[in-house]
Structure formats: structure tokens, C-alpha cells
Amino acid sequence: MNAHESQGDGAQVSTGTTGEAPETAAIPELVIISGMSGAGRSTAAKCLEDLGWFVVDNLPPALIPTMVDLGARSQGNVARIAVVVDVRGRRFFDNLRESLADLAGKNVKRRVLFLEASDEALVRRFESVRRPHPLQGDGRIVDGIAAERDLLRELRGDADLVIDTSSLNVHELRAKMDAQFAGEEEPELRATVMSFGYKYGLPVDADLVVDCRFLPNPHWVPELRPFTGLNEEVSDYVFNQPGAKEFLDQYAELLHLIAAGYRREGKRYVTIAVGCTGGKHRSVAMAERLAPRLAAEGVETVVVHRDMGRE
Template identity: 70%
Template sequence: MTVAAPLDLAIITGLSGAGRSTAAKCLEDLGWFVVDNLPPALLATMTELGLRSQGAVNRIAVVVDVRGRAFFSDLRATLDTLKARGMQPRVLFLEAADETLVRRFDHVRRPHPLQGEGRVVDGISRERALLAELRGESDLVLDTTDLNVHELRAKIDTAFGQPGGNRLNATVVSFGYKYGLPLDADLVADCRFLPNPHWVAALQPFTGRDPDVRDYVLAQPGAMEFINQYAVLLRLVGEGYVREGKRYLTLAIGCTGGRHRSVAMAEQLASRLAGDGVGVRVVHRDLGRE
């Protein structure tokens, strides 16, 4: 008896103008078989064809969006059916801020698919409401507001460059509260309870990557206790994510400017996660902005 080759299935969805086409091209470059605008009702058929290909097609990515209109409501039922068959489809959800989406639609001079007789912003609002529940259940949410094409490709490559396993992959993002919260963060931690090296003249010019700043931050009362206890919490959360079939976690840790405390703490936390077997990527979002 011939055993069907294992199959990876990715669903690319999210807001119009947020980068679904770019994500699809990235996956295609990574060797995925990509289908654009496939009605959800045909997902099971596409999966079956992939399983019958005897390994010729073992990674399929499908773009599902509101162009499907009547078909879109069937997506959840189709995903449940696939999971009941032992598949673990990964759902990638792309989004961006309203102002960014409006600017992108203005640039290409095309209407939003849901704006009707209204404005682009009306279509964005309708689509955001329609997809809210799906966003909450997605495996990976990427906010492309501040990403260029190369940065988005790097994130896609990190998430989908290798056939998926059961290991949790985490992106640890340091940030400054003065610049706003990272919109795609699953968890946010605040390290402003620690003394700010900005007010230490010998440390102010440096960053949390420099040994003197790092040692100063980690030596403060509560710093290592925070790391130790938060690592325990993340281990618990990570195990739950894996059990639920979610493989991606974006963890943000912030201080005032995103230069000293959050950078040092993010590096330390990433090291701890890596030691627990988590695939880790570190991003210092606001480093260099001051």
C-alpha cells in the first residue's frame, strides 16, 4: 500500500492591499505551489490532488480573500474538515493601518473590492469587520504598515522557508512606547519598571546591545526575576500554542524609547527562549530612531 506523502498547506488571507500578492510570490519563490483566489469549497479537492501527487506537490499555498464573496464564509467549515482529516493548515493573515491601505489604493488607482458606492476607507472598515474573527484564529498575523517588500519577504522566508514542524517560532520585538505599540504583537511586556540608562551619562550614548548597558539593565532589582518568571509563562503559553497547531508567536517588549532597556531585555529573553528549543528571531524596531 502506497502511503501519501506529507503535505504542507498554507492559507494566505487578510486585508486587501496588505500584501497578499507579495506573500504569494514569496512562497512561490520558496517552492510552494500557489493558487490565487481559490474558493474555500475547493480547498479539500486541491489538498487531495496534492496528496495523490506522490510528493511532486508537497507544499500548497492558497490565497483566499473577499473576492470570493459567497465562498468566503465556507472557509472555517473547510478548515475544520481538513483538520478532521489530520491536516494542520497554517493561516497567514496580512493587515496594515487604514491610512497605509488608503495610500496604497490611491497609488494603484483602484477601488476597494468592498467600498461599493462609498469611499475606500468604507471598504476597508467593512473588510476589517468581516475578517476580525479569522484574524484572531490565524497562526501568523503580519502587519505590513512599516514593512517594505524586502522586509516582508524576510518574514515570509522565516515562517515558511522550511517545511513546518511542531516547533514554536517566536519573533521578539523591542520597541519604544513613544513610537506606539507593535500592531502585530501577540503578547506585550513592559520593562519601564527598570531604571533608565538614558539618565546615566556614561551609558546614554550606547544601546542595550552594548555590554555595559546590558550589564547595567540586568543587574537592576527585578530584572532577572522578570526574565526568569516570564520565561516560565512563555513556556506554558508556547506549549499551548503548539497543542493548538499555532507555530508562530510575536512577543513585544517595550521601554520609553526602545534603545536601552527593551533591547537588553529582548536579547536576554530571546536567548532564554532559544535555550527552550524555540526558533527565535530578534527585531529591534526603534533602535536608531533617536
């Protein structure tokens, strides 16, 4: 993905027209795509377009309810709408909450997708295409990025799904989008269980973080060091340690309570990060045992081992 993906002026419709048709009871599903410039908003929008969504780029938030109303009058021809909202329309951000509140009264199924990336990744992308950040003015690229983060902080906190694209290429981002939006039926709750290494930093898109460094590290057992938590001997070593099984049982019970609350609040996506020092042994073994517990609760679960292949 490139930084120039998010550049441009004016509202642009990516596909189709709504037309004036008799009203039906079919209220369109809505996804609002936002996030950092250069983080892949245009790639995400293109993915949804390829999946059959009606995509509108840079629509002022005040017009979102009107767009949904037009979709509802399309006799089912516009069943899913995606709207890209970004800093090009920053003067309209004050209207976004009001528009979302208006949609809540119409029982619209809506989600907010936020694309995130590290400062280093964003600077690299802007420099690679030799374009300025839309908010940098006479300053540096990092100044524009800082201003945009501050502007979008509240929206990021309200997002239903945050995807960190710092280490993703276009194909990997498309795969994540397909996994989240291509299904025929949306699950009540979808979880990503991610193992990671603290020495490589916390996952920025984690909703919940748990630390496994209280368990003895298999790294210091010579015969186990070359393997990972996917290896049966490593997993057995981890779960034979005092407190390991109890921790798994009690954390799974806590997640049962949290998942029930997320469902009541309408939250559909959660990323659960499980950490150890290097993200190779303890966190991998714990994530592999935790995921089936969630699946047994009816939560559609994907396991990702972020740092397992690092040295």
C-alpha cells in the same frame, strides 16, 4: 508592494497542474493566505511560489478540501499548497470553517497566514496606484478598509501567523516569508522577540506584550543615553536594577508554560513584544536576554528591534 496586488477576478492558478494520479499516502502541507487588501497577499503568494509551493489565487474555501485531495493523488508532485482567500470571495467565507474542520479529520498540516497593515499605509498604497478599495463602493477608501477589517476580524484571530507590512518593503516582506517557510524542517514553535517603544505604538502583530518601564530609564543617565541596549554598559545598568533579573527569570518561566500550551494546541508562531518608552534601552536589553532563554527551550527564536534606530 502595491494595493493592486490583490485586485482581480476569478480563481487563478499560479503554477503547475494537479492531474489525476493514483492516490498516495502523502497529504500535502497547506497554507491559507489572507489579510487586508493592499497588505501584500500577492507578494506573499509569489514568495511561496518561488519556494516551490503550488499556489492558487482566490480559490473558494469550499474547494480547499478538494484541492488537498487532488494534491494527495499527485504522487508527491504537489507536496505543498498555498491558497489565497480574500474579500473577492467574501460570499464563501462562511464555508471556510467547515472546510478547515474537514481538513482536521484528514490530518492535514495547515496554517493560516494573515497579512496586516495600518489604515494609513493601506490608504497610501491605494492612492499611489489610483485604484479603489474592493469594498469601498461609493464611499471612501477608509470606508472600504473599515468594512474589510470587520469582515476579516474573526479570521485574523484564528491566524497562526500575522505579519504587519505597514513599514515593510517588498524585499523585507520576502525576507520574512523566507524565514518562516524556506526551512527544510518546520520547528515545533518559532518565536519573534521584538523590542519596541510605547511612544511609537504597540506592534499590531504581537501575541504577547510585556512592559519594562518599571525599570529606571538609562536615557536619563548622560553617559548611557547615546548607546542602546545592545551596549554592555547599558545592559549591565538595566540588569543591576532591583527586580530586573527576577522579572527575566519569572517571565521566562511563564513563557515556558505558554510555549508548552502552544505546542499542544498546534500553534507554530508567536511574537513576543517587549516595550519601554522609546524602544532603545530597557526593552532592547531585556529582549536580548530573553531570546536565549527561549532558544534553550527548543524554540527557534529571532530578535527584532523595531524602534532602536529612531530618535
